[in-house]
Amino acid sequence: MIKGGVPRLLLRIIKLLFIVFVGGSILAVLAFRFINPPFTLLMIQRGFERKAAGKEWKIDKQWVSFDEIADPMKRAAVAAEDQTFLENHGFDFRAIEKAIKKNEHSKKLIGGSTISQQTAKNVFLWPGRSFVRKGFEAWFTLLMEIFWSKKRIMEVYLNVIETGDGIYGVEAAAQEYFHIPASQLNNQQAAAIAVIFPSPLKWSATHPTRYLRHRQYLIMKNMRRLGPLEF
Numbered sequence: 001m002i003k004g005g006v007p008r009l010l011l012r013i014i015k016l017l018f019i020v021f022v023g024g025s026i027l028a029v030l031a032f033r034f035i036n037p038p039f040t041l042l043m044i045q046r047g048f049e050r051k052a053a054g055k056e057w058k059i060d061k062q063w064v065s066f067d068e069i070a071d072p073m074k075r076a077a078v079a080a081e082d083q084t085f086l087e088n089h090g091f092d093f094r095a096i097e098k099a100i101k102k103n104e105h106s107k108k109l110i111g112g113s114t115i116s117q118q119t120a121k122n123v124f125l126w127p128g129r130s131f132v133r134k135g136f137e138a139w140f141t142l143l144m145e146i147f148w149s150k151k152r153i154m155e156v157y158l159n160v161i162e163t164g165d166g167i168y169g170v171e172a173a174a175q176e177y178f179h180i181p182a183s184q185l186n187n188q189q190a191a192a193i194a195v196i197f198p199s200p201l202k203w204s205a206t207h208p209t210r211y212l213r214h215r216q217y218l219i220m221k222n223m224r225r226l227g228p229l230e231f
Contacts, residue, residue: 025124029143032123033152036063040160041126043168050166058166060176066155066231069182073170074154075229076190079222080215081197082115085154086229090116090145091138117141119157151231158182162200163193177205191219 043059051057078085084092092114113121120140125133144153163173173193174182185193189205195215196203203212 025140026143026147028124029140029147032156033148037123037156037160040122040168042122042162043160045127046162046166059168060166060172061159061168062171062175063159063169064171064182066151069155069158069170070185070190071228072187072190072223073158073174073182073185073193075223075226076187076194076219077115077154077158077197078229079226080191080194080219081118083222083226085115086150086231088114088116090114090141113137114141115157116144116153118161119153120144122160123156149231154231161197163196163205164200167200173205187220187223188216191216191223194219 039059043061047057047059082088082092092112098112117137121133121137124140125136148156159169159171161170162168163170164176167173167176170185170193171182174180174185174189177193178185178189180189192205192208195208195212196205203209208216
């Protein structure tokens with residue numbers, strides 16, 4: 001092989017991989033604009049974790065359309081997780097800056113991720129924390145904001161988010177905790193589900209701690225302030 005051939009070959013391989021990644025990620029985002037994601041990597045991981053703990057495999061999820069989800073549930077999600085959801089373009093830099101400053105003085109890390117970022121992470125990426133994954137998350141968030149509507153982002157978010165041990169999406173959560181479909185959730189029930197989004201394996205929508213009851217109150221207060229959402 002001639003001198004300089006190996007670096008040139010590596011450069012071509014890197015370029016090819018970059019083109020494949022960019023093209024493949026765009027196609028994936030376009031596909032899920034119309035096709036409902038059948039599962040996420042988190043669902044699979046949790047399933048194996050349950051098996052390792054001696055439990056049965058469980059992925060309880062029931063996809064419902066945007067219009068089949070009660071308005072209070074959508075407002076509760078926005079009030080709890082991303083109050084600028086309809087105005088931002090996938091990133092809330094003020095929330096990110098606030099989270100960074102708070103994490104500098106706290107052992108318990110908090111996130112500043114928007115609903116779009118959380119959806120990108122859940123649908124397209126693996127669980128965990130790393131700068132590499134954050135970079136991919138930003139890329140997929142950007143693509144989703146370009147090719148999906150806010151309505152579609154919210155629909156996918158509320159159908160794939162973890163809401164309990166082996167439970168995913170607000171329809172399965174509504175059935176599990178309140179024995180009603182997601183279309184019938186009221187403000188209090190929706191806030192009870194939204195409050196456990198950050199830690200669904202640790203917290204319960206029906207047996208809240210004092211801290212969760214306070215958080216639920218704040219979410220409902222924000223829901224009233226937000227009023228009807230126009231998607």
